[in-house]
Amino acid sequence: MTTTYERLDAWIDAHFDEEVRFLQEMVRVPTDTPPGNNAPHAERTAQLLAGFGFEAEKHAVPAEEVKAGGLESITNLIVRRRYGDGGRTVALNAHGDVVPPGEGWTHDPYGGEIDDGKLYGRAAAVSKSDFATFTFAVRSLEALGAPLKGGVELHFTYDEEFGGELGPGWLLRNGLTKPDLALAAGFSYQVVTAHNGCLQMEVTVHGKMAHAAIPDTGVDALQGAVVILNALYAQNQLYKQVKSGVPGINHPYLNVGRIEGGTNTNVVPGKVLLKLDRRMIPEEDPTQVEADIRRVIEEAAGSFPGIRVEIKRILLARALQPLPGNAPLVQALQRHGGEVFGEEIPTSGTPLYTDVRLYSEQGIPAVIYGAGPRSVLESHAKRNDERLELEDLRRATKVVARSLLDLLS
Secondary structure, eight states, rough: OHHHHHHHHHHHTTTTHHHHHHHHHHHOOOOOTTBBHHHHHHHHHHHHTTTTTTEEEEEEEOHHHHHHHHSSSSSSEEEEEEEEEEEEEEEEEEEBBBOHHHHHHHTTTOOOOEEEEEEETTTTTTTTTHHHHHHHHHHHHHOOOOEEEEEEEEEEEOGGGTTTTTHHHHHHHHTTOOEEEEEEOOOOSEEEEEOOEEEEEEEEEEEEETTSSGGGBBHHHHHHHHHHHHHHHHHHHHHTTOOOOSSTTTEEEEEEEEEESSSSSEEOOOOEEEEEEEOOTTTSOOOHHHHHHHHHHHHHHHTTOOOOEEEEEEEEEEOOOOOGHHHHHHHHHHHHHHHHSSOOOOEEEESSOOOOHHHTTTTTEEEESSSOOOOOOTTTTTSOOOEEEEHHHHHHHHHHHHHHHHOOO
16 A cells, blocks of 8 residues: 555655656756845745745845845745644755856756766855755655645845845844744755854054055054964864854854955055854854954953054854754654655754744744755855756655654644
């Protein structure tokens, strides 16, 4: 006798070519952030969802908030599917914004090209893939015609690269959603229940410009910045001694990702800007981490006469901590992941940070699972030739659909 799960699987198999075409359309509308002009992708997504009979609410973030966040446009989408009375509401969240493609591609980053069973394109893996995973999981569930209770919400949002505050954070703060459980875009071979936090800071080093022929009349902000950089990098050696107890997460670390400064080769630099990223393990206190970094910077600056520093926080993304109520979702994903993939699907942490933390901060148990390989490295996310194994998409869609059936039956 054919089981209900097998009927779900069969529907997904029968409609898989359609799911792949949907993902190709997602990839073909650029959402590079910066500059962050994301509204056109939301419009295209809503149009395609309407073709499935899914009405997408369009929640445009006010222009002044978007501009203040360093972006150009954001329209977040919510699709609400209600079934029987009572039961849980499960939110499925994926983000459409993504970093620019960069160089070195052998496939069109916006082409959605398929080669050797893989679909190539910027955001093919992170996380436009799960626009498809979640949409087709819900479609298969509804095609089943089984009695359900509770509901599903698709949350397609556009601010993850800059922290998520204008994506799911904005929807939650404005009372537009309050699900009982949340599942956010991820990869197929583990259920992520915890992740690092992230502190991003901007450090401006002020010196005094001077002609390079008479450097003693100035104060070299770049030399001062080097002293600060050396102090920060010394912290990285200390961080290696701080170990996390969460599988998949090792130790804290710090990265200086951007340096700007100077006006010309024959001018002593009068100002240098540093942007740093400090990843925090779940066990760390973000307030203490920030205070420690400020202290290190200020002490280093104080050792170089004549410079002055300004320190500004850009982002504070707290770590994802497992909430006790996540057990039904975790257990369903692990059970069906094991059956569909033919191997154990463990729970783990990840050194990344995501906007799913914003759900858990509101007391909503949330985990990360979706279509993708075993690691970010394999996916080429944020690198050239980002790709998704189409079989991972097919199987992850089945896992999510089966898990929704368990949670809503």
